[in-house]
Amino acid sequence: MSKKLEAGDTAPEFHLPDDRGGTLSLADFAGKKLVLYFYPKDDTSGCTKEAIDLNGLKGDFDKAGTNILGVSPDSVASHVKFKTKHKLDLALGSDETKxxxxxxxVxxxxxxxxxxxxxxxxxxFLIGPDGKIAKIWRKVKVPGHAEAVLEAARALA
Incomplete structure (x- = not known):
């Protein structure tokens, strides 16, 4: 692991299998704002609440020109089950290799x-359309987090 990422740094490229049978990369979101959130485990209480909160504001994020991508070390199959169970309309990436x-x-x-x-x-991480990290929330506490991220996404040009 190199230096700790900070706001203003260029977001590192990634390639991950997604829950739709494809692959997601940072390049897929070029020119768009991206909420990249990392969470420990599908279908645990905090992770479920966070996903439901973000999903509930998805229309507002869309209006703010912002995509949402959740990443955990869970398998693609686990993501599919998690999304189906909670009716989530968010992209989820699987990083089993970590x-x-x-x-x-993280x-x-x-x-x-x-x-x-x-x-x-x-x-x-809130990543701007230029591929740079605009804001980072570490050790996230779930209550109110989705709203705070939406507010920051709206404020980002």
């Missing part, structure tokens, strides 16, 4: 009840 998670600095050592393990730190 290469993109590491590049974006695959980190975590600790729970004194046990250390590797996992995804809930993080959101």
């Amino acid at each position: 290469a993109m998670l590491e590049t974006y600095g 695959w980190v050592e975590k600790s729970m009840y004194g046990r250390k393990y590797m996992g995804v730190e809930r993080t959101t």
Whole structure:
């Protein structure tokens, strides 16, 4: 892992299998705003709430010219099941190799009840149409997050 990404940095390119049987890359969103959010696991309480909140504002994000892409280390099959169960209309990328998670600095050592393990730190990147990172939310707390990201997306030219 190189230096920690900061606002103003060029967003690293990626290529991931998506939940529709295709591949997603940063280039697919060139010239558009992108909310790139990383979450730990499909169908867990916080991740489900975050996805539902973002999905609920999808029309507003669309009006703001902003795409949404969620990424976790879950399989494509898990993403399909998650989207179907919760009626989500968001693109989800699968990073089972964790290469993109590491590049974006969100695959980190975590600790729970004194046990250390590797996992995804809930993080959101707002990437501008120029491919540069406009804003980063680290260690996201889900309540109110989707609204804050929408507000920032609206403010981004």
